[in-house]
Amino acid sequence: MNARLALLAGALALALGACGGSSGGSSAAGVAGTGAPASTPAASTPAASSSSASSTTTSPPASTTGSVAQSTTPNVLPIAVTSTPTSTRNMLMASVTVCVPGTSTCATVNNVQVDTGSQGLRLLASALPAGFALPAVNAGNGSDPAGSCAAFGSGYTWGAVRSADVKLAGEVASALPIQMIADPSLPVTPSACKGFGLAMLNSTVLRSNGILGVGPFGADCGAACVNGPNSSWYYACPSGNCTASAQPLAQQVSNPVAAFATDNNGVVIDLPAIPATGQSNVSGSLIFGIGSQANNALGNATVLRGNSVTGFVSTTTSDGTVYSQSYIDSGSNGFFFANPTLTRCGVWFCPTSPQSLGATLKGVDGVSANTSLSVANATALFATGNWAFNNLAGYNGSAFGWGLPFFFGRRVYTAIQAQTTPAGAGPFYAF
Template identity: 75%
Template sequence: MSAPAQRVFERASIRSVQADVRSFVLAGVLAVVLAGCGGGGGSNGTAGATVPASSPAAASAPAASAPASSPTSSGPSTSGTVPQSTTPNVVAVSVAATPTLTRNMLMASVTVCVPGTSTCATVNNVQVDTGSQGLRLLASALPAGFALPSVAAGAGSSPAGECAAFGTGYTWGAVRSADVRLAGEVAPALPIQLIADPSVPTTPSVCQGFGLAMINTTALRSNGILGVGPFNADCGAACVNQPNSSWYYSCPSGNCTASAQPLAQQVSNPVAAFATDNNGVVLDLPAVPDAGQSAVSGSLIFGIGSQSNNALGGATVLRANTVTGFVSTTTSDGSVYPLSYLDSGSNGFFFANAALTRCGAWYCPSAPLSIGATIKGTDGVSTPASLPVANAQTLFASGNWAFDNLAGYNGNMFGWGLPFFFGRRIYTAIEAQVTPAGAGPYFAF
């Protein structure tokens, strides 16, 4: 029996993708997605259970500072002393068969609570995404009657709605406040996006223009997105002083108009809101065989240099653009991709190579090959990296779910997706946060 069609899945939404250049991603990637990819269906796989806040993964909430604003300086510091922590800081992550039959989906479980209470719910099958900021959950993934308070739009009192664009479509929903619990860490009263929240039933036309509506498990391929990328908030300074119809809305009685949104009320990176271990994350995943693997287990570790399990060690630091989060990639054929990103939320490598045979959205060379490449930070520091590419149809027919050599087409950017994370410890440092290598944003491995 032939393998089911596999959809290209790019979560790339490092800030520029969700701003000035995200239209290029949608034009170059989404058209291929819609033309060449299918995918399975299935149930939503929701945990749906209400759990007490005293469960082992839900320690009492420590105090936390508000997320920092976007940095205005052009260059980060080169050293820093990081406060040490003893808080449990590891969340289990895995790649395995999913209800929607999508390969290379890195999943975790997330607990959200009504702020300041023990009324909590744990949601399974939430995708871990180092290419975006903020927690986004399907409203349908929470138990019936589980009510989170609204976050106000702008300086008023009307509830906020939000449009968030990704490489393969958009999410639309209400902005609500929750205590987000991950391992022993807590991000108190954090603005999150509740996707397809019935309080904001009508998607604005501007948002609909970003392509596929990822407002259910079939389209989102998960119950939510845990964005732990290199910035504190999803839009940042661009949304603070004036309305931006690509982002935030004021929604009195469900009728929404574009609105400015203060940083403290934007959907925010939960890691930046932790009391400690709040300067970034480490994704630690084992290597997988060339033919793939049926399941992979790894760790999402909070903090960089704050505990013995997140030491930076000898990792090469690649500083990212402080506005966009991009680094640069040069491949062995001399092609240069100045818009390059490291993104656990993309299920393959994504780049343009006319010499590779394509099968729909994916590359299907007649024999496996390895492409040499160099990744360079904004300060000129670079490191070599190999890019293995196998025949996607052969990989899908294997019945495995985790691959380090799955690659597809992107005509505008270079995406080092989840395949690159296998067999590595990859660090993502958050903007303006002190680390042993200076302030983020940067990637390191």
């Protein structure tokens, strides 16, 4: 499996109430329950309340269930953390518009998770209006439609690769290959894809209507799928069955930001600080581009360069533990790391009183940044009824995940590989 899409698949201990994993360096489908976590994440059929999609040629109305009020600034997409139909905490959501390429036939899908740890737009087919049809993308160099398997730490998605004009604020990624999860035109999930665990094929399991992957790479698989068939990724799906297939780069599920005409070298997530007891609703901005406009300037942010294949940086905690596999990921709903001294309630940490830990993040070029994190009792946090927390943390024995709690109160930059920025080419993170 290419490290870029599933850096952490199998590396994170997941539970009903914990999410971390990855398609390209992260996790998607973050899960946070209302009480003590169980052994596996939950999931289910898309409910009407969570799938408010509508045919439109404009931004979604603010009154639509699950929608986020839209911005008039072309490179700013409003994002929010609020209540979810699955009672999942720390889910960063946005609304995404897709159109039949070159037309004004469009649909807006709300409750799409914003994930800096994966690449590409993945939408539940059931979240689109009945009869809304996007053209198929071919597999390899043939004429068979392509199927896509995407592995995350919390499970997998399976669906058709289709072409869409993706509209985010005032930016457009034209004729972009996207994944339509659980597309009824495809046969059942191939066995190799099922090996990645939980089937995230509906809004209950996925805990959203889709994943907007705006991570540090341009495509989900990259050269590993161009050079030959890879059963972890792409399939040719003629009628009745699917077989592993190579996939040219231009036909892979791709990061929409890299396909913009401008503001295409990365993203900035800007979220306000929140109290230690959490907050019921948090609104912020997903800003496209780094150093391309006044609102995305790097300023004096520290730049941490990631591994050119995996995107990983490293973390050293105050107890001396070094995590060579470390990631900054808005799609993980907590901090995830190993600490034998912290009391656990399932996968979550539940210390009797909040604990403050020091840590140093380091890029592959040796540049480092000192920071700290607070870990509170997860059960007590869930009991507040709030939806956003900056101190929710859980166990992961092999990597350090700086999930959504890290993003509150700071601007976090994710630069795309090979794209030029004022600080040089990505991949890198900055804050």
